[in-house]
Amino acid sequence: MASVTALAGTRYRPISGRPAFVWALLDAMVLARRSILETIRVPELIVFVAIQPIMFVLLFRYVFGGAIQVPGGQYVNFLMPGIFVQTVAFGGVTTGISLAQDMQRGLIDRFRSLPMSSSAVLTGRTVADLARNLFTVVIMLIVGFLVGFRPGGIPFEFLLGILVLMGFSFAFSWISAFVGLMVRSVEAAQSFGFIWIFPLTFASSAFVPVATMPSWLQAFARHNPVSVLADALRGLFHVNPALTAADTRWALIQSVAWILGILLVFIPISVLRYRRTTAR
Amino acid sequence: MVVDHAVHAEGLVKNFGRVRALDGLNLHVDEGSLLALLGPNGAGKTTAVRIFTTLLKPDGGQARVAGFDVVKEPDRIKAHIGLAGQTVAIDEFMTGQENLEMIGRLYHLSGKDAKRRSLELLVQFDLTDAANRSAKTYSGGMRRRLDLAASLVILPPVLFLDEPTTGLDPRSRRQMWGIISTLVAEGSTILLTTQYLEEADELANRIAVVDAGRVIAEGTSDELKQRVGGDRIEVAVARDGDLGRAAEVARRQLSSDVSIDSHQRRLSGPSRDGTRQLASLVREFDAAGIEITDLQLHRPSLDDVFLTLTGRQAEEEKTSEPSRRWARRAS
Ligand SMILES: Nc1ncnc2c1ncn2[C@@H]1O[C@H](COP(=O)(O)OP(=O)(O)O)[C@@H](O)[C@H]1O
Ligand SMILES: [Mg+2]
Numbered sequence: 001m002a003s004v005t006a007l008a009g010t011r012y013r014p015i016s017g018r019p020a021f022v023w024a025l026l027d028a029m030v031l032a033r034r035s036i037l038e039t040i041r042v043p044e045l046i047v048f049v050a051i052q053p054i055m056f057v058l059l060f061r062y063v064f065g066g067a068i069q070v071p072g073g074q075y076v077n078f079l080m081p082g083i084f085v086q087t088v089a090f091g092g093v094t095t096g097i098s099l100a101q102d103m104q105r106g107l108i109d110r111f112r113s114l115p116m117s118s119s120a121v122l123t124g125r126t127v128a129d130l131a132r133n134l135f136t137v138v139i140m141l142i143v144g145f146l147v148g149f150r151p152g153g154i155p156f157e158f159l160l161g162i163l164v165l166m167g168f169s170f171a172f173s174w175i176s177a178f179v180g181l182m183v184r185s186v187e188a189a190q191s192f193g194f195i196w197i198f199p200l201t202f203a204s205s206a207f208v209p210v211a212t213m214p215s216w217l218q219a220f221a222r223h224n225p226v227s228v229l230a231d232a233l234r235g236l237f238h239v240n241p242a243l244t245a246a247d248t249r250w251a252l253i254q255s256v257a258w259i260l261g262i263l264l265v266f267i268p269i270s271v272l273r274y275r276r277t278t279a280r
Numbered sequence: 281m282v283v284d285h286a287v288h289a290e291g292l293v294k295n296f297g298r299v300r301a302l303d304g305l306n307l308h309v310d311e312g313s314l315l316a317l318l319g320p321n322g323a324g325k326t327t328a329v330r331i332f333t334t335l336l337k338p339d340g341g342q343a344r345v346a347g348f349d350v351v352k353e354p355d356r357i358k359a360h361i362g363l364a365g366q367t368v369a370i371d372e373f374m375t376g377q378e379n380l381e382m383i384g385r386l387y388h389l390s391g392k393d394a395k396r397r398s399l400e401l402l403v404q405f406d407l408t409d410a411a412n413r414s415a416k417t418y419s420g421g422m423r424r425r426l427d428l429a430a431s432l433v434i435l436p437p438v439l440f441l442d443e444p445t446t447g448l449d450p451r452s453r454r455q456m457w458g459i460i461s462t463l464v465a466e467g468s469t470i471l472l473t474t475q476y477l478e479e480a481d482e483l484a485n486r487i488a489v490v491d492a493g494r495v496i497a498e499g500t501s502d503e504l505k506q507r508v509g510g511d512r513i514e515v516a517v518a519r520d521g522d523l524g525r526a527a528e529v530a531r532r533q534l535s536s537d538v539s540i541d542s543h544q545r546r547l548s549g550p551s552r553d554g555t556r557q558l559a560s561l562v563r564e565f566d567a568a569g570i571e572i573t574d575l576q577l578h579r580p581s582l583d584d585v586f587l588t589l590t591g592r593q594a595e596e597e598k599t600s601e602p603s604r605r606w607a608r609r610a611s
Contacts, residue, residue, distance in 0.1 A: 010396070010397065010400065011434070011435045012384075012389050012390075012393040012394075012396070012397055012434070014359070014387055014389055014434070015388050015389070016388075023388065026385075027385075027386060030385045030386060031382075031386075034374065034382060037373060038371070038373040041414065042373060104367075105367060105368075105369060105372075106366070106367035106368065107369045107371065109330075109335055109363070109365050109369060110363060110365060110369040110383075110430070112334075113333045113335060113358060113361065113363040114358060114383070114386045114387060115355060115358040116386040116387075116388070120386075276337075278330055278335050278336060279365075279367065
């Protein structure tokens with residue numbers, strides 16, 4: 001039994017005199033560390049982060065790989081960029097789920113009562129999820145390489161491809177953050193989080209060439225950010241001979257535009273939403 | 281800075297759609313005291329706490345905390361308060377120490393100070409043995425203690441505790457009471473909400489009874505009890521024939537206002553000096569050869585107070601459904 005006799009402790013002074021943006025960064029780092037610790041410590045999350053993507057690579061490679069024909073190349077080379085995009089898009093959903101969970105558990109209320117930066121909870125979480133997605137992509141690259149994925153081109157193009165992929169991951173996390181803050185319950189964040197990701201990733205060029213789809217679906221699939229990014233990656237990795245340099249450049253520009261557009265909209269509305277939200 | 285009251289609210293109004301959660305709430309907490317906001321589920325306690333801690337903006341009225349306006353100076357307030365909300369807000373996957381250090385960092389203590397302070401708190405809250413275990417493994421009582429510790433990281437001038445013992449077993453509840461009493465004894469200013477009348481009675485300097493978003497009674501525990509008539513002494517005698525003589529003794533000792541229930545062979549009267557009068561009554565009955573079968577001092581509980589207050593209100597206007605349910609349970 002606690003025998004609390006005296007609670008008068010030392011009153012430590014907060015650090016003062018630092019500009020707000022420095023605190024926004026420092027606070028975000030404290031919270032990013034928290035999210036990363038959680039990922040490392042929860043066994044189920046490791047399954048989501050590492051094992052599930054590996055299974056996807058193997059299943060698509062060996063189950064669908066024989067049946068799906070892609071023009072002028074090997075399916076594994078066509079597939080890997082698509083799987084990358086799909087994985088980071090699904091990975092983004094966890095951002096919203098975690099935030100909804102923090103809300104339910106009253107953590108967001110506590111954070112909001114502290115004299116900390118009001119963007120830090122969101123940036124900390126999205127940056128941690130970005131790091132986690134990068135880790136997943138690295139694992140998938142290794143597995144992909146083992147099953148025959150061979151990107152061509154120069155290292156700069158390869159790295160640029162990964163960079164854009166990470167930009168996309170970050171952008172999707174912010175959409176997901178907004179969804180999580182709006183729905184406020186883990187269950188709702190799960191269903192609302194995935195419901196729009198499924199059509200987006202499967203009605204796209206991620207797994208099959210768009211030309212094989214019915215024409216009404218092609219219109220959607222072609223302009224879908226998932227397709228645009230998958231095509232940009234295929235161009236940068238030189239795994240689809242059908243793509244010209246001009247195609248690649250255009251896909252890349254569209255990808256970057258999507259990323260910036262999403263961030264420009266969802267960062268401010270998510271932070272605004274965060275400032276007014278409370279648990280029920 | 282003029283600090284009139286540590287917490288001061290006037291006419292607070294908050295609507296959630298059609299639900300009026302706060303309906304002109306007035307209250308104040310004196311510095312160095314504990315005010316219990318006592319009310320049934322849905323009375324508006326959490327909403328009030330959220331407005332004071334700047335999590336929600338009021339739709340009407342004014343509130344100041346630690347001398348700052350909740351709407352105009354939320355950032356100043358945040359640096360002067362601690363909040364332990366209705367749900368335990370700790371990170372399950374971090375250890376107790378990591379949790380406290382994180383909160384310290386977010387209050388903008390240096391890394392070194394955040395660590396020192398967390399170690400200090402772990403000792404004070406008897407969590408040293410569990411300091412390096414993930415909070416997931418903590419018992420309910422330990423979680424509450426860690427949560428309370430987290431709200432004390434900067435020793436805030438004003439502390440808000442929203443139902444700090446709800447869901448705890450009696451033993452852990454007693455322990456929390458001990459901690460909270462110590463805080464008050466050491467001069468903390470606390471606004472505590474509770475559904476437990478016993479808890480308010482035990483901890484509070486003053487109690488504000490809140491129902492349907494409004495304070496319906498306010499005062500010390502004793503003052504509230506006075507409203508339902510104060511202490512009474514009840515006696516039951518063994519033989520019918522003794523009842524009259526017993527009443528005479530009681531009138532002498534208590535007051536002329538003694539009521540007699542001859543069916544039950546019971547009588548009762550108001551008592552100003554409870555326990556001492558009990559003792560002298562026993563002596564007098566003994567001396568007079570009156571055999572008694574029961575003798576008790578009935579102190580009105582806050583249940584009585586609440587029922588008296590809302591019972592009256594229920595006749596005047598419609599009481600909201602939650603308080604009705606609660607009143608039934610309390611009776
Ligand atoms: N975020 C919210 N949205 C809608 N209604 C709410 C919200 N928070 C509280 N309420 C309603 O306001 C009233 C007061 O709630 P609350 O302050 O939580 O009461 P208490 O803490 O005393 O149980 C209740 O009727 C509750 O349903
Ligand atoms: Mg409440």
